[in-house]
Amino acid sequence: MQCLINIRELYEELPIKWKQILEPHKEDLQLVQNEIDLNYIKYGERLHIYPDQNDIFRIFKEVFVEDIKIIILGQDCYHRSGQAIGRSFGVPHNIIIPPSLKNIAKELYNDVGVILSDYTLGKWSEQGVLLLNCAMTVREGEPGSHLDVWENFTNGAIKKISENCNNIVFMLWGKYAQKKQCIISSEKDHLILK
Numbered sequence: 127m128q129c130l131i132n133i134r135e136l137y138e139e140l141p142i143k144w145k146q147i148l149e150p151h152k153e154d155l156q157l158v159q160n161e162i163d164l165n166y167i168k169y170g171e172r173l174h175i176y177p178d179q180n181d182i183f184r185i186f187k188e189v190f191v192e193d194i195k196i197i198i199l200g201q202d203c204y205h206r207s208g209q210a211i212g213r214s215f216g217v218p219h220n221i222i223i224p225p226s227l228k229n230i231a232k233e234l235y236n237d238v239g240v241i242l243s244d245y246t247l248g249k250w251s252e253q254g255v256l257l258l259n260c261a262m263t264v265r266e267g268e269p270g271s272h273l274d275v276w277e278n279f280t281n282g283a284i285k286k287i288s289e290n291c292n293n294i295v296f297m298l299w300g301k302y303a304q305k306k307q308c309i310i311s312s313e314k315d316h317l318i319l320k
Contacts, residue, residue: 130166131179131263133159144186147290151282158263161275165265174266176203177210182262184212188251194287195254196295200226201302202261202276205269213257215299216247230299258283260302273302285309288316295319 133155140148165173177184200214204224209217215227223231223245231242247257261276288294288311295317298304304320 131162131175133162136179136183140183140186141190143191147191147286148283151279154278154282157275158279161272162263174207175263176205176266177212181212185251185257189254189256193254194256194291194294196297197256197258197287198297198299199303199306200259201300202259202269202273203264205264205267207266211246213247213251214259216257217245219246260306281309288314
């Protein structure tokens with residue numbers, strides 16, 4: 127049987143500044159843990175949850191709070207084997223590019239003439255782009271399967287970041303992400319793109 131995911135342990139590995147920002151929503155992770163535990167009970171060895179447990183909070187380890195310039199918000203992780211890496215829209219090297227990322231690459235080229243060559247989007251993270259999904263886990267083949275249980279935690283993260291940082295560009299990609307505009311602080315001169 128797969129190794130069980132312990133969300134609280136993974137949370138404790140986050141950098142201290144992120145834990146300070148996310149602390150008020152730490153208790154919301156119990157809902158996530160309950161859902162994952164129920165998934166293991168229901169599906170047993172057939173269950174695959176993405177991304178790999180070590181990548182669930184990847185973005186919070188790659189981009190420090192004080193370095194955020196842009197937040198690209200997606201719905202949830204890619205739900206096929208080998209695709210999700212813990213960055214919204216990013217995929218590992220040498221994998222078939224999902225349609226959403228193909229569309230991003232196409233628009234990037236059409237808008238500014240840039241050819242996207244690193245589909246992991248790791249270079250974006252290095253430049254202060256927080257690639258956040260509204261749901262940070264998903265069951266294989268079931269997009270949206272963990273949206274409800276992550277909502278309080280990721281809404282809290284978005285809200286706290288928007289209240290504690292100035293002049294962030296929020297790119298809300300997709301209909302689900304666009305619903306999050308109402309929780310972004312209007313007092314901090316953020317730019318919201320949909």
